[in-house]
Amino acid sequence: MNIGILAVQGAFAEHSECISKLGAEPVLIRNTGDIHNIDGLILPGGESTVQHRLLNETGLFQPLREMISNGLPVLATCAGMIILAQHICGGEEPCFGLLPVSVCRNAYGRQLGSFSTVGNIGSISDFPMRFIRAPYVERVCSDNVRILNITDDRITAVRYKSITALAFHPELTDDLRIHREFLDTVGKSC
Amino acid sequence: MEKNRYELNKELARMLKGGVIMDVTTPEQARIAEASGACAVMALERIPADIRAAGGVARMSDPAMIKEIQDSVSIPVMAKCRIGHTIEARILEAIEIDYIDESEVLSPADDVYHVDKTQFSVPFVCGAKDIGEALRRISEGAAMIRTKGEPGTGDVVQAVRHMRTMQKQISHIVSLREDELYEEAKELRVPTDLVKYVHDNGKLPVVNFAAGGIATPADAALMMSLGAEGVFVGSGIFSSGDPEKRAAAIVRATADWQNYPLIAEVSENLGKAMVGINADEIALLMAERGK
Numbered sequence: 480m481n482i483g484i485l486a487v488q489g490a491f492a493e494h495s496e497c498i499s500k501l502g503a504e505p506v507l508i509r510n511t512g513d514i515h516n517i518d519g520l521i522l523p524g525g526e527s528t529v530q531h532r533l534l535n536e537t538g539l540f541q542p543l544r545e546m547i548s549n550g551l552p553v554l555a556t557c558a559g560m561i562i563l564a565q566h567i568c569g570g571e572e573p574c575f576g577l578l579p580v581s582v583c584r585n586a587y588g589r590q591l592g593s594f595s596t597v598g599n600i601g602s603i604s605d606f607p608m609r610f611i612r613a614p615y616v617e618r619v620c621s622d623n624v625r626i627l628n629i630t631d632d633r634i635t636a637v638r639y640k641s642i643t644a645l646a647f648h649p650e651l652t653d654d655l656r657i658h659r660e661f662l663d664t665v666g667k668s669c
Numbered sequence: 670m671e672k673n674r675y676e677l678n679k680e681l682a683r684m685l686k687g688g689v690i691m692d693v694t695t696p697e698q699a700r701i702a703e704a705s706g707a708c709a710v711m712a713l714e715r716i717p718a719d720i721r722a723a724g725g726v727a728r729m730s731d732p733a734m735i736k737e738i739q740d741s742v743s744i745p746v747m748a749k750c751r752i753g754h755t756i757e758a759r760i761l762e763a764i765e766i767d768y769i770d771e772s773e774v775l776s777p778a779d780d781v782y783h784v785d786k787t788q789f790s791v792p793f794v795c796g797a798k799d800i801g802e803a804l805r806r807i808s809e810g811a812a813m814i815r816t817k818g819e820p821g822t823g824d825v826v827q828a829v830r831h832m833r834t835m836q837k838q839i840s841h842i843v844s845l846r847e848d849e850l851y852e853e854a855k856e857l858r859v860p861t862d863l864v865k866y867v868h869d870n871g872k873l874p875v876v877n878f879a880a881g882g883i884a885t886p887a888d889a890a891l892m893m894s895l896g897a898e899g900v901f902v903g904s905g906i907f908s909s910g911d912p913e914k915r916a917a918a919i920v921r922a923t924a925d926w927q928n929y930p931l932i933a934e935v936s937e938n939l940g941k942a943m944v945g946i947n948a949d950e951i952a953l954l955m956a957e958r959g960k
Binding site: 486510526589611 | 673676677678680681683684685686687688703704705706707708709739743744745765766767768790791792917920921924925928931
């Protein structure tokens with residue numbers, strides 16, 4: 480099973496390690512030559528403005544958007560959630576715009592607002608959640624969006640069709656349950 | 670500082686990986702940097718090349734100017750305090766800076782002690798030219814390391830030297846027997862547990878960027894090939910002919926540093942590079958500050 484990981488900027492190496500540990504094949508995506516034969520896609524944390532820009536400049540934007548629209552399973556963390564969102568607070572131009580939610584960037588403020596906690600993510604219980612200058616979902620714009628976690632009255636994890644989007648960073652922990660669940664989804668859709 | 674806060678601070682640095690951090694002196698430059706793909710900006714009053722030219726004492730920037738830059742971009746904003754200047758660092762923490770650079774580019778305020786960074790909630794990045802300096806800064810609480818290079822010169826030779834030295838020393842520590850780590854720690858004047866971390870993991874316990882003298886997309890890719898996890902570009906961008914284009918080109922070269930046709934393409938027609946000074950011809954070696 481080949482899992483593409485967008486590797487233009489950010490914490491892609493951490494995701495790659497998780498995928499390897501679970502016995503699947505990570506494929507780092509830097510340009511359009513890297514996207515053939517991927518069964519799933521991870522959009523990692525990092526700076527979403529940088530990633531958005533590089534998606535356009537590398538020509539990855541169109542083909543990846545098409546693949547996601549056609550049902551390619553996606554796991555998005557932090558910046559990845561912003562990259563997928565249909566709306567960004569403040570009226571900023573969305574990137575893929577394929578996830579019908581409205582997302583606020585740096586929603587907890589500057590680095591001093593970063594925090595960690597433990598919560599249930601859908602059927603996964605007591606998962607360590609690390610929020611780094613994190614976004615959150617301000618509003619869900621479709622009945623088909625399933626909310627997987629609410630922390631302090633804020634939506635931090637959602638699922639929509641084959642997309643799972645998280646405001647926090649499972650790849651920074653030793654807990655592989657979210658990645659394993661994602662690989663199960665990919666396995667079923669193959 | 671509580672352990673969890675330090676972990677979150679190290680993790681923020683991991684989000685910057687593969688990216689370019691750019692020196693900016695105005696909100697306008699900060700917006701250009703963000704639009705060109707910077708993953709963070711360093712707010713300062715003068716770029717290192719101008720600090721070098723002007724001479725005199727270089728201090729922390731005006732907090733009002735830093736705040737204006739914070740208000741103008743969504744990416745993280747860093748700012749520099751003088752080595753050992755705990756109060757400048759406290760001021761930067763008070764205005765909720767995302768990262769403090771305790772920097773040799775400014776005039777040192779203390780020629781013996783660095784800031785005790787474990788007492789702060791905001792993260793620090795510090796310069797290092799070898800593994801001993803890097804681990805000493807980490808034991809003082811730094812959450813990110815960068816090479817010192819020789820700032821404000823546009824000459825990459827020192828950054829290359831520092832990165833190569835660090836990688837060579839890491840390989841050396843990895844090759845040691847467990848019972849030899851104590852002596853190594855003693856020689857490096859660093860805590861044994863940090864040497865043990867390097868021995869077990871083959872890398873520093875924090876993210877390691879390249880800085881100092883990087884002026885072209887090729888320079889940035891060179892530093893990535895030597896093991897840097899991202900780059901700082903100081904004077905190289907806003908003292909060049911076409912800052913916007915050069916900034917974007919350096920971002921692309923850093924992101925895809927093994928794609929040589931791409932680096933060739935983005936290196937075309939960038940306009941005048943910063944003039945640069947040969948690092949061997951300068952009287953003031955900033956890298957020798959704060960060991």
